[in-house]
Each structure stands twice: as structure tokens, then as C-alpha cells.
Amino acid sequence: MKQTQWWKNIIILQAVVVVYTLSSVVAKFATGKELFSLPFFLFYGLELVILGIYAVLWQQMIKRFDLSIAMNGFYLLGIVSVTIASFSQILLKKGAMKKYDSFIREYLNVFVLSGYFLMFASVFLTMIVYRGMDFMNVPVLEAIGYVLVPVLSYLFFKEGLTRKKIMGIACILAGIFVYYA
Numbered sequence: 001m002k003q004t005q006w007w008k009n010i011i012i013l014q015a016v017v018v019v020y021t022l023s024s025v026v027a028k029f030a031t032g033k034e035l036f037s038l039p040f041f042l043f044y045g046l047e048l049v050i051l052g053i054y055a056v057l058w059q060q061m062i063k064r065f066d067l068s069i070a071m072n073g074f075y076l077l078g079i080v081s082v083t084i085a086s087f088s089q090i091l092l093k094k095g096a097m098k099k100y101d102s103f104i105r106e107y108l109n110v111f112v113l114s115g116y117f118l119m120f121a122s123v124f125l126t127m128i129v130y131r132g133m134d135f136m137n138v139p140v141l142e143a144i145g146y147v148l149v150p151v152l153s154y155l156f157f158k159e160g161l162t163r164k165k166i167m168g169i170a171c172i173l174a175g176i177f178v179y180y181a
Helices: 003-031 038-064 073-097 103-107 110-132 137-142 145-157 163-180
Strands: none
Touching (some): 003 038, 073 137
């Protein structure tokens, strides 16, 4: 496979993983709706559609790669770990933005506890990833978190993506590209 075609397939593979991640986001929106209401069923239906699209895209992707690359569970687990860590940061910020009537509630609320739980899960998954991937690949993979957090902050908190942030994200992505090229 040509180098440019290989990179194109890697980028498409990343996009397929993002499609899969979107199903969790839509499921989260469904849980915020009244059980068995029309919006609940619409979000749940959208989740099923997204999962169906993911299944078709994944089938197409495994045709393009050797199974050792497409099915590298450690690589996929690393991306999942970074995504979980990014969402934990969103939960921690959500908890920090609220005002609480006591010091204890400020640190023992659902957002903070969930954020730290996700962070712990991410650390645990990263330890597993280190067992199956080359030591030098994992930090490069974790750099994706520096791309995800600003994007998620934009989506959930309407924080601006300034020119400097976009340039920083581009530098990170370029560094990942250079490392794997």
C-alpha cells in the first residue's frame, strides 16, 4: 500500500472511531430526556443509526488493513482511554463551575466524583495499553487528548476555539503525523 494511501486510511480509521464515540454522546442526551418520551426515542433511535453506520464503516475499514493493524485492540484501547480522560476533564470543569453550599459538596458531587472515576478508569486502561504497545507510541497517542479537550469544551461549554488554539491543535496533529510517517 502506498504511503499516502496508508495515511488516508489511518485518518479514515480515526474518523470511524469518532463516529463510534458519537453514539455515547447521543446516548447521554437520551438519558436526559423523560423515559419513553418522543425525544428519548428520537435520541435512542439516532444512537442505533450511528451504531449501524459505525458497523458498516468498520466492515469497510478491516478490508483496507491487515487484521493485525485494524484489530489492534491496544491501539483502539489507547484511543478510548484518551477519550475517557478528555470527558473526565469536561465533568470536572462542569463540577467546578457550579456553586455549592458547603466545602464538602464542592468536592463530593456527581460531576467531580464521576470525573475522577473516569480519570482513574483512563489511567487503568493506559496501563493496559502500555503492556501491548511500544513504549514510545503511547505518549504520541495520548497527545490526541490535547485535541479532544478544546473541541469538547467548545461543544459543551461554548468556549471559543481561538486562532492560537487551532494553531496549537494543528501543531499537535502535525507532530503525530511526523512521528508516524
